[in-house]
Amino acid sequence: MTTKEDDLALDRPTDGLPRYAQIQKILEDRLVSGTYPVGSLMPPELELAVEFNSSRTTIREALRYLRERGYVERRQGIGTRVISDASRTTFYQSFGSLEELFQVAVETYYVVMDIKTVTLDAELAELVGAKAGEEWILINGVRWTEPGGKPICYIQSYVPKRFEHVVAQFHDHQGPFFALLERYSDGPIEEAVQEIRAMPMPGEFIRQLGLKPGSWSLQLLRRYVTQSGVLIASFNWHPAEQMAYRMRIHRAKEAGSE
Amino acid sequence: MTTKEDDLALDRPTDGLPRYAQIQKILEDRLVSGTYPVGSLMPPELELAVEFNSSRTTIREALRYLRERGYVERRQGIGTRVISDASRTTFYQSFGSLEELFQVAVETYYVVMDIKTVTLDAELAELVGAKAGEEWILINGVRWTEPGGKPICYIQSYVPKRFEHVVAQFHDHQGPFFALLERYSDGPIEEAVQEIRAMPMPGEFIRQLGLKPGSWSLQLLRRYVTQSGVLIASFNWHPAEQMAYRMRIHRAKEAGSE
DNA sequence: TATTGAGATTTGTCCATACATCCAAAGGCG
DNA sequence: CGCCTTTGGATGTATGGACAAATCTCAATA
Incomplete structure (x- = not known):
């Protein structure tokens, strides 16, 4: 039986940070590294929730940060679009x-x-x-x-x-x-x-x-x-x-x- | 039987705005008008939730705005302190x-x-x-x-x-x-x-x-x-x-x- | 051809609940 | 008196669910 800590142990320490912050960083890494290219749509919330084994609420908290930092813009009915890689x-x-x-x-x-x-x-x-x-x-x-x-x-x-x-x-x-x-x-x-x-x-x-x-x-x-x-x-x-x-x-x- | 629309119909139109936005405005009014003086603690989330007949989630969404605008600062274990009346x-x-x-x-x-x-x-x-x-x-x-x-x-x-x-x-x-x-x-x-x-x-x-x-x-x-x-x-x-x-x-x- | 409408997809809003974490104040103890 | 623990209260984090609203796609229709 895997705990949620295990699920997130990708390639970075958990640091004791809250879960949404960890997801936040991972997503930010993907944005900066080009895994989610500028102009493209990120995976929908539910998909991310499944990937990170979290609830949609937690994913939204992480995405909120990305929006506030100007990484993405979110549109109801469309999705989350990457508008900057921050560099x-x-x-x-x-x-x-x-x-x-x-x-x-x-x-x-x-x-x-x-x-x-x-x-x-x-x-x-x-x-x-x-x-x-x-x-x-x-x-x-x-x-x-x-x-x-x-x-x-x-x-x-x-x-x-x-x-x-x-x-x-x-x-x-x-x-x-x-x-x-x-x-x-x-x-x-x-x-x-x-x-x-x-x-x-x-x-x-x-x-x-x-x-x-x-x-x-x-x-x-x-x-x-x-x-x-x-x-x-x-x-x-x-x-x-x-x-x-x-x-x-x-x-x-x-x-x-x- | 009162609907939630009725509960919020204080002295302003609902405008069709989401509930958290309406609460947002009301709280902002109170901050600007001095109902919640600078330096004081605002009522706790649960108390506001009861007053506005909403969930804590909705109240938090409204308070988030007030914090982002620099009206209040929030401290775990203490409460929501008014640090500016925006004027x-x-x-x-x-x-x-x-x-x-x-x-x-x-x-x-x-x-x-x-x-x-x-x-x-x-x-x-x-x-x-x-x-x-x-x-x-x-x-x-x-x-x-x-x-x-x-x-x-x-x-x-x-x-x-x-x-x-x-x-x-x-x-x-x-x-x-x-x-x-x-x-x-x-x-x-x-x-x-x-x-x-x-x-x-x-x-x-x-x-x-x-x-x-x-x-x-x-x-x-x-x-x-x-x-x-x-x-x-x-x-x-x-x-x-x-x-x-x-x-x-x-x-x-x-x-x-x- | 152009328009309308139904359906699917996705984010927005809202709820009730639970537990964690932090802080301050009260109380116990040496 | 001073230090430590307990306790209550407040926000922080997280879950799961439900429905609303916006958008796109595609089929049906005028």
Whole structure:
């Protein structure tokens, strides 16, 4: 007799995530990988429900996420059509130094949510200008509209492994916090926000450093990571925000060259 | 024996909207009017389910909307807390003429979704500088990031009634289209977008005028409404977009005054 | 030929229920 | 007093079912 856990154990750990979130990820993988090509119709809900051995409600919860992220559009009487493979909403911005990233971060209320080590695959290696197989540090962050406001983009920053001793201190001191956020960092940003706003602050540590809640992770990073290094940030955000950001950078450069 | 329609017939028409949408509106009214003050906890789901004689599923669907719009935040184990009465995300922008609005519209991919006549209440009257009780025309529109992109703000524009003969032609020629949009214009913007992108275009009419799909309603407005008049537009959009827009206007003025 | 209508398909809405999970407050215990 | 456990209440997740509404296909009809 197979349990439902078994049914979902395809090629990724279940993580203890809710069932709809796991299905969500699998479907997202298929969309990004082209298993469900742009322009085509995804299998109907009932078919997916059978495949994943779940109820239609659970499938719909997963599909809701795909719709909110702009992957698919759904029409009563027709089905679920793929309208994006998401790669179109991603662009890459290269920074010459960490300081440069932090400058952007301060301007835009950037908050670090998660830090982990990743092994570069071919695509990532080309992106950051390194060799595949090398280990780099991945920093997941969120950009905010304003303190206490809403997050508007999700930022992945890659840093050479030689900075590891720096970010290691985060995990030592902030273990529970990052564990909490790690669980939500792959979910809807709205959820992550809730948790950030409501999280039990590592108050003592913050007081020691004289930091303000909400900006502490950024300032910590800034304090420890001061050496410059090649850094690539992958932005995945709302097209309008992306455009606004580009225009701002463009204007800043124009103003600087005058 | 009372039907469920009866239960919801409080002080607004049911419109044929789905039940969760009606509850949505009622709750939104209470949030805006202060019945549920900012900072307080809303009644729990079960309590609302009893009040509206609905299931918890339906209530949750309504609350989901309130959360997505930034009205409330929900915490497992605590409840639904009011964090905004939405008036904070609304600001008013005064234009000297319709042309000025259209200039903004062209720059920002503005699309008209619905036009109807409203009677000014005291607040609206003060806003537009007219007397309460007067009838004005309300134009509901959406601003887009780019053609085919996502909508980023919902715009309500008020125009003096003397332009009615102009917009009346819309209803004559575009009846079915506006009827369709009217149904969705009060719902989540995402839904409206879906419908716009997928709607059966009034192709013949568009061809006659030599218009491009997606911009036809704007161009129609522009063609017919040429007289200038006082116009007040109420913007209700994402804070970040609002800020970006203000900065753009500010820069444009600076550039113009140099 | 063009239109209408029936039927099948698919998503939308809604319900009743159950259990899990999280939180806060109350109470027990050292 | 301080720490731990219990308990009640709230949202989160999930199931299964039912019917409504929109759409497409295809056959029947004017």
